Amino acid sequence: MTTPDSPNELKRKVWNFTPPLPLQLAPYWDWPLRPLASIAYLLKSWNPLGTRLIFLVIAVISWTWFTPDISRAKTVEFGWIFEVWLKNIMLLTVVAGGLHLLLWTLKIQGDEYRYDMRPMMKGAKIFFFKNQVHDNMLWSYVAIHFLTFFECLIWWAYANGWATMITFESNPVWFLVLIVLIPIWAGFYFYCHHRLLHVGFLYKHVHSWHHKNFSTGPWSGLAMHPVESFVLVTDTLLFLLIPAHPIHVLFLLYHHGVGAPTSHAGFEKMKSGRKYGFELGDFFHQLHHKYFDCNYGTWETPWDRWFDTFHDGTRQGDLLVKERRRKIWADR
Ligand SMILES: [Zn+2]
Numbered sequence: 001m002t003t004p005d006s007p008n009e010l011k012r013k014v015w016n017f018t019p020p021l022p023l024q025l026a027p028y029w030d031w032p033l034r035p036l037a038s039i040a041y042l043l044k045s046w047n048p049l050g051t052r053l054i055f056l057v058i059a060v061i062s063w064t065w066f067t068p069d070i071s072r073a074k075t076v077e078f079g080w081i082f083e084v085w086l087k088n089i090m091l092l093t094v095v096a097g098g099l100h101l102l103l104w105t106l107k108i109q110g111d112e113y114r115y116d117m118r119p120m121m122k123g124a125k126i127f128f129f130k131n132q133v134h135d136n137m138l139w140s141y142v143a144i145h146f147l148t149f150f151e152c153l154i155w156w157a158y159a160n161g162w163a164t165m166i167t168f169e170s171n172p173v174w175f176l177v178l179i180v181l182i183p184i185w186a187g188f189y190f191y192c193h194h195r196l197l198h199v200g201f202l203y204k205h206v207h208s209w210h211h212k213n214f215s216t217g218p219w220s221g222l223a224m225h226p227v228e229s230f231v232l233v234t235d236t237l238l239f240l241l242i243p244a245h246p247i248h249v250l251f252l253l254y255h256h257g258v259g260a261p262t263s264h265a266g267f268e269k270m271k272s273g274r275k276y277g278f279e280l281g282d283f284f285h286q287l288h289h290k291y292f293d294c295n296y297g298t299w300e301t302p303w304d305r306w307f308d309t310f311h312d313g314t315r316q317g318d319l320l321v322k323e324r325r326r327k328i329w330a331d332r
């Protein structure tokens, strides 16, 4: 028999699929410190079917075959900027469009690993064109222009000596340290600006655009107010301060630009054969879309636990969020 608080009951009522509940956060911030568990967690985050490694592979491919020679970026010219723009438009189309086509249109794996059974909305006035997917596509294509802007800015900075470029041969240790730190940084940065976007005016006029998506699909990831999609990739400016290689720049940009479409795909995994599946969705963030005032960061950021906004996916998490909301209203 299932008790009212059991994860299974919650799963049956609200979700079609969930990862094992309660969700566990990274042990990096546990006290007393758990160094071995933290190293094991970090190594696991680099598993071959995980998004982290895939973003890195895409960054390497992008840099090796699809990025204009940095020396061309010395002057601001249409040619190389157009090439960067085209590359990013293609990347978004392949990633978000490809996932949408396979998972939502062709339904190649049916509802397996799908979190929320609600369809993409049609006829709802809150969306441009009254169509969630078309609205989401429009704002995703707007967002990719900011990613292109910051990518071009850093190439221009490298070409003109405003930023310091390293290579693996010249600084192998720093090169690898940055590869490990960038995903964790991306989560930290996401928490900070995302938490701010949930405050009064900013939520009402900016971030509420993203939260129109109660149920999310690949195009929802970057479907946001242009102010938000600009801020999302502004941390690229870090590379004006720290020595790095263009692969690091692309790796960080893709955590935001490719990471958003994959994490919002609505499916935990994309099946590959009977046994395996590529990591996609982020149930931690899926809970944020459902309940709003919880899970502002990622599995790897400590603040949701510290500030009591962590929802672990269970009924207990539901009650915590409700209670917090009640207190906020009572204090007004
Ligand atoms: Zn939010």
Ligand SMILES: [Zn+2]
Pocket (backbone or CB within 6 Å): 210, 221, 264, 285, 289
């Ligand atoms: Zn989101």
